[in-house]
Amino acid sequence: MASNTSLVATVQVRDLVRRYGDRTVLFGMDLDIEPGEFVALLGKSGSGKSTLLRALAGLDHDVDGSGELAVPDNVSVVFQDSRLLPWAKVLDNVVLGLNGAEERGRRSLDEVGLAGRENAWPNELSGGEQQRVALARSLVREPELLLADEPFGALDALTRLKMHVLLRKLCAAHQPAVLLVTHDVDEAIVLADRVIVLDAGRIVAEETITLAAPRSAADPGFAAVRSRLLDALGVSV
Numbered sequence: 071m072a073s074n075t076s077l078v079a080t081v082q083v084r085d086l087v088r089r090y091g092d093r094t095v096l097f098g099m100d101l102d103i104e105p106g107e108f109v110a111l112l113g114k115s116g117s118g119k120s121t122l123l124r125a126l127a128g129l130d131h132d133v134d135g136s137g138e139l140a141v142p143d144n145v146s147v148v149f150q151d152s153r154l155l156p157w158a159k160v161l162d163n164v165v166l167g168l169n170g171a172e173e174r175g176r177r178s179l180d181e182v183g184l185a186g187r188e189n190a191w192p193n194e195l196s197g198g199e200q201q202r203v204a205l206a207r208s209l210v211r212e213p214e215l216l217l218a219d220e221p222f223g224a225l226d227a228l229t230r231l232k233m234h235v236l237l238r239k240l241c242a243a244h245q246p247a248v249l250l251v252t253h254d255v256d257e258a259i260v261l262a263d264r265v266i267v268l269d270a271g272r273i274v275a276e277e278t279i280t281l282a283a284p285r286s287a288a289d290p291g292f293a294a295v296r297s298r299l300l301d302a303l304g305v306s307v
């Protein structure tokens with residue numbers, strides 16, 4: 071018998087307006103993110119990307135605005151800096167606030183390639199390793215929605231590429247819906263199912279990425295998507 075259950079979007083944003091004082095930075099935004107969908111958000115500096123992410127994370131109590139937001143209860147956020155507690159060891163950072171989750175925490179550390187580092191202090195890890203811990207801390211909570219604000223922005227190019235591979239693997243395993251804020255057009259194309267371009271608080275372009283895996287910048291299809299996105303960003307090459 072055919073099922074008539076319809077897919078309910080994990081994120082529903084309707085007519086979202088956000089203002090700092092008398093300055094409007096999001097102008098009536100609409101956005102749906104489906105379960106397990108990976109959406110990347112591109113935009114120039116100041117276009118409103120972090121404001122949108124903070125609204126979805128419920129971290130924007132200081133901002134005026136209106137509109138409707140539906141997000142799941144179980145949301146994890148990863149920022150550019152890992153925000154690990156310096157006085158807690160790696161495993162304790164991962165399972166902070168979760169009772170009896172040590173075994174799950176160990177498995178998460180294993181998944182991000184940090185088995186054996188459970189008892190290290192955060193300052194004994196490289197920047198890339200600290201971001202791996204931040205990912206483990208998010209994913210151990212099995213979020214329905216993962217919000218990531220430039221999570222690889224502070225990493226060197228090689229580490230960033232390794233983190234792309236890791237994030238794809240983790241998303242395939244855990245299937246959260248993802249909203250990734252990034253300045254990096256290639257990162258967006260490599261990782262996302264859909265890329266959205268924001269300009270001055272409005273969505274000005276959207277691309278569904280259908281390139282076959284592994285996605286390579288050498289692929290002509292990749293170059294075509296990149297060129298359209300750069301156009302939308304107002305960058306001529």
Ligand SMILES: Nc1ncnc2c1ncn2[C@@H]1O[C@H](COP(=O)(O)OP(=O)(O)OP(=O)(O)O)[C@@H](O)[C@H]1O
Nearest residue numbers: 090091095113114115116117118119120121122253
């Ligand atoms: N707390 C705040 N008070 C006043 N204005 C703010 C505040 N936070 C952000 N803004 C302004 O809102 C606009 C959008 O900021 P937002 O941080 O969302 O942009 P962004 O696209 O994430 O930029 P970036 O890529 O540089 O991080 C910017 O012009 C910024 O100056």
